[in-house]
Amino acid sequence: MAEYVAIDVGGTKIALGIGDEQGNFRARTVLATNPAWAPDIVSDNIAAAVRDLAKSAQIDLGSMTGIGLGSPGPLDGSILLDTSNLHGWKGLDWRTGLEGRLNLPVAVQNDATAAGLGEWLYGAGRGTQHCVYVTVSTGIGAGIIVDGILDRGSRGNAGEFGHIVLRPEGPECPAGHRGCLESLASGTAIAREGQRRQQESDFLKEVPTVDTKAVFAGYEAGDAVATAIIEQAADWLGLGLSYLINLFNPEMIILGGGVATHASAAYRDRVWSKAQARSLKALSQVVQLVPAQLGQESGLMGALAVAVMASSSD
Numbered sequence: 001m002a003e004y005v006a007i008d009v010g011g012t013k014i015a016l017g018i019g020d021e022q023g024n025f026r027a028r029t030v031l032a033t034n035p036a037w038a039p040d041i042v043s044d045n046i047a048a049a050v051r052d053l054a055k056s057a058q059i060d061l062g063s064m065t066g067i068g069l070g071s072p073g074p075l076d077g078s079i080l081l082d083t084s085n086l087h088g089w090k091g092l093d094w095r096t097g098l099e100g101r102l103n104l105p106v107a108v109q110n111d112a113t114a115a116g117l118g119e120w121l122y123g124a125g126r127g128t129q130h131c132v133y134v135t136v137s138t139g140i141g142a143g144i145i146v147d148g149i150l151d152r153g154s155r156g157n158a159g160e161f162g163h164i165v166l167r168p169e170g171p172e173c174p175a176g177h178r179g180c181l182e183s184l185a186s187g188t189a190i191a192r193e194g195q196r197r198q199q200e201s202d203f204l205k206e207v208p209t210v211d212t213k214a215v216f217a218g219y220e221a222g223d224a225v226a227t228a229i230i231e232q233a234a235d236w237l238g239l240g241l242s243y244l245i246n247l248f249n250p251e252m253i254i255l256g257g258g259v260a261t262h263a264s265a266a267y268r269d270r271v272w273s274k275a276q277a278r279s280l281k282a283l284s285q286v287v288q289l290v291p292a293q294l295g296q297e298s299g300l301m302g303a304l305a306v307a308v309m310a311s312s313s314d
Contacts, residue, residue: 004021008299015300023301070111070303078093095108109150111302116142117305120133131251134241137187140161167236184236216230
């Protein structure tokens with residue numbers, strides 16, 4: 001059975017694995033992310049980590065079929081453009097940098113798109129032909145499957161769902177826009193509102209550090225301020241999902257990411273109620289909202305799926 005190298009690049013760590021087309025991993029490792037690395041150093045260190053992983057697992061790297069990589073965006077093909085937390089890596093060409101060092105073909109996708117591909121191939125979306133994966137975490141992104149084919153966009157950046165503007169006078173996001181979905185409904189947005197309104201809340205004013213988890217804890221405890229923050233974020237996310245329903249007419253929307261995965265059923269129910277209320281009835285009646293299945297594995301499984309799908313399309 002063909003085997004592949006999977007690389008999931010995150011702001012704090014890089015997960016690496018060697019797995020097969022069925023989604024089984026024989027070896028894994030983690031490399032700490034350093035935003036100060038120059039592009040050549042990034043490629044050197046990841047390539048060295050891949051070689052070390054293969055050696056420790058007694059796997060012949062030359063027998064691998066290819067490499068799949070999920071990268072923060074935005075991208076220009078396989079080139080990393082300026083990102084909010086990895087400024088020193090700007091201009092890094094993933095394909096050129098790793099193919100030259102590891103002598104294997106490299107397929108690159110935006111990380112949210114890759115996670116969506118992983119959920120479609122190995123997780124909640126198996127068996128569907130039209131589905132959208134939405135990740136709600138520090139930021140918000142999407143992976144879109146149409147007719148069983150991943151929609152990459154012209155340069156690999158399709159699915160920047162978090163940057164649709166819903167409230168033009170709203171808060172600014174790291175990309176410089178005001179009132180985009182990410183600035184209204186992401187984990188970062190929830191934590192920011194919690195910090196801003198901390199002294200209004202009986203629950204939050206007793207919390208040393210007000211983060212997303214703390215606001216959700218206040219929501220679960222019935223705190224009025226925390227409840228207002230979470231319900232407002234859920235309403236914005238529901239409005240955003242209604243756009244996806246009307247645009248793509250999917251049979252399934254998969255909700256994943258750190259915020260959505262760990263949120264209560266009441267939060268997801270409110271999101272879905274708002275999405276259905278704001279979308280065309282004929283379209284909302286045929287779509288399911290389901291939680292993601294891969295959890296913390298979504299990034300690495302997504303990178304593996306990128307490699308598998310690239311190999312199958314050759």
